[in-house]
Amino acid sequence: MHRTLTGLVIVAALCLSACGTPAQDPPAAAGKVSITVTGQPPTSQAVERKLFDQEVAEFEAANPNIDIVPHEGFMDPKTFSAKLAGGQLEDVYYVYFTDPATIIARRQAADITEAAKDLPVLRQLQQPLIDIFKDRTGKLYGLPTANYSMGLLYNKTLFAKAGLDPDKAPATWDEVRDAAKKIAALGNGTVGFAEASKNNQGGWHLVTWSYAMGSQIARQQGEKWTADFNNSKVKQALQQLKDMRWTDGSMGEKQLLEATDLQRMMGAGQLGMYLAAPENVPVLVKEFKGRYEDYGVAAMPGGHATLLGGEGYMINPKASPEKIKAGLTWIQWKYLNPDRIETQIKRYLDEKQPIGLPAIPTPDIWTGDVRARQTELKTKYANVPQKNFQSYLDGNTKLKGNLEPPNAQQVYAVLDSVMQGVLTNKDADIDQLLSDAEAKVNSALAQVK
Structure with a gap:
């Protein structure tokens, strides 16, 4: 991306x-x-x-x-x-x-x-x-x-309405979850946090989540690349998303979203937060009738790394x-x-x-x-x-910047299914999703020359 x-x-x-x-x-x-x-x-x-x-x-x-x-x-x-x-x-x-x-x-x-x-x-x-x-x-x-x-793009107006400090963005994933619940509680279809999950964008964002939790996606040993995401850190990221989606109800009912869906929701004042780079803000203003003063961008929560x-x-x-x-x-x-x-x-x-x-x-x-x-x-x-x-x-001065994995688009296509599984299936088995994805990603990485 x-x-x-x-x-x-x-x-x-x-x-x-x-x-x-x-x-x-x-x-x-x-x-x-x-x-x-x-x-x-x-x-x-x-x-x-x-x-x-x-x-x-x-x-x-x-x-x-x-x-x-x-x-x-x-x-x-x-x-x-x-x-x-x-x-x-x-x-x-x-x-x-x-x-x-x-x-x-x-x-x-x-x-x-x-x-x-x-x-x-x-x-x-x-x-x-x-x-x-x-x-x-x-x-x-x-x-x-x-x-x-990548960072955390948030709606300052919705933060204020939800009783949150609009000048203090969430710095931890617990704070993200808490803020999302409070924003969703405003009602009228307001979504606290939304995530992309199709057209390779779900995989791209899952890589971002993985880096933010302190994990890699692929590791290189000599000339060979292998998958490196089937671990407790990535499981923690997916569990957080699953809890926000199904336990808290702060991610809304509509899923299988992509970038334009997130931007449309944010521009309409119906979304509290999503992962993005600052270049998204002019898109919200020019294409979706947002206002610059309504948006803030913070560094990736967690303090580990970003994409x-x-x-x-x-x-x-x-x-x-x-x-x-x-x-x-x-x-x-x-x-x-x-x-x-x-x-x-x-x-x-x-x-x-x-x-x-x-x-x-x-x-x-x-x-x-x-x-x-x-x-x-x-x-x-x-x-x-x-x-x-x-x-x-x-915040970015304190975060490690990790590049996208090799054969990134093929990796993202595989990881889309992981993000979709967690967000569309209440009973999704995170361990199984990651194991299935690991085998497919290894096949994609085997093509790297």
Whole structure:
């Protein structure tokens, strides 16, 4: 998963236009290097498309020897290898944080170690994020451009109505359960806590729960991956969900939900809490008529860990040295340019977009002076209540960030059934659900190369 809770749906929709046979790109003018790049928003995202195209024009004006040929969309893992084999893969392409290890092992990305060694961003970005794009020998094959971590999104208005402190989010799972009961007791169809359980989103969230309880999902021994979730910590997470669903009645009767269901309920003021990254908040406001002041995001309860995701860009292994150099110039200018942070913020502000949310419009991937400057600028131009997200930022400094498991989508599909079993069957056997899932996940992990 990436970007928002609706990542699967968005990527699938984008790939309808981006992942088929692309139109022939125009040749570069004499003396110019032409590179194809992914990441152009679809026309349905009017503001984002406008800003992206504007930046392409500005980049080309500042770099007259480089032509940018943008392609809509991001990445579809199902078609990636076929595009590469067929010579259709873009020169600069988007990846989730779950992709680089496999891509590097399959030699599907260019080694950029030498070309990137003098880039100042290598000293300014968080080192663990850079390491995601390295092989075991330390060679570099891409650059991170954004990251997120899952937290607890909650409705401050419902908290106040239920007699809870709207400025103090639950910090433990017992507090989550207690708050959910009090919110559900408001009646009129109000749900205290809701959870996704289909279209791979249930599995994704169960991984998040597992990390939050201090468990892993998969462990690596040498070259082999095996399932690592059939344990007391994950059973504790599932028992909590089962108790909230069937004993407390705080999760509502309707189940088999997905991201848009949770967002619709929250936007309508009928849901107290769900797991999400802060990028969900603009979706609630823009698509479901919510208000920024009504929502807070806290760090994942429990104090152990959270799911860390994100994105970056890699370069086609068939790219010439000239294309690699041009591609790195584009990635740094467009996504990793400290000098453009204020410009990006002002443009979002001009388009009446939210300023002051974590990671929007500039990612929280920096360290040192750049991070301090970014924080200062976001505070200066904030048009949403930053205090509503401070506990998320503060709490994440104390949590371990775990990446998604390998073959994540296959793992999520298996774990969907576990989440569904607990939420739709009062008599579900948690031990049996986990044992059945363990065997299937091991089969999925056996495919990791």
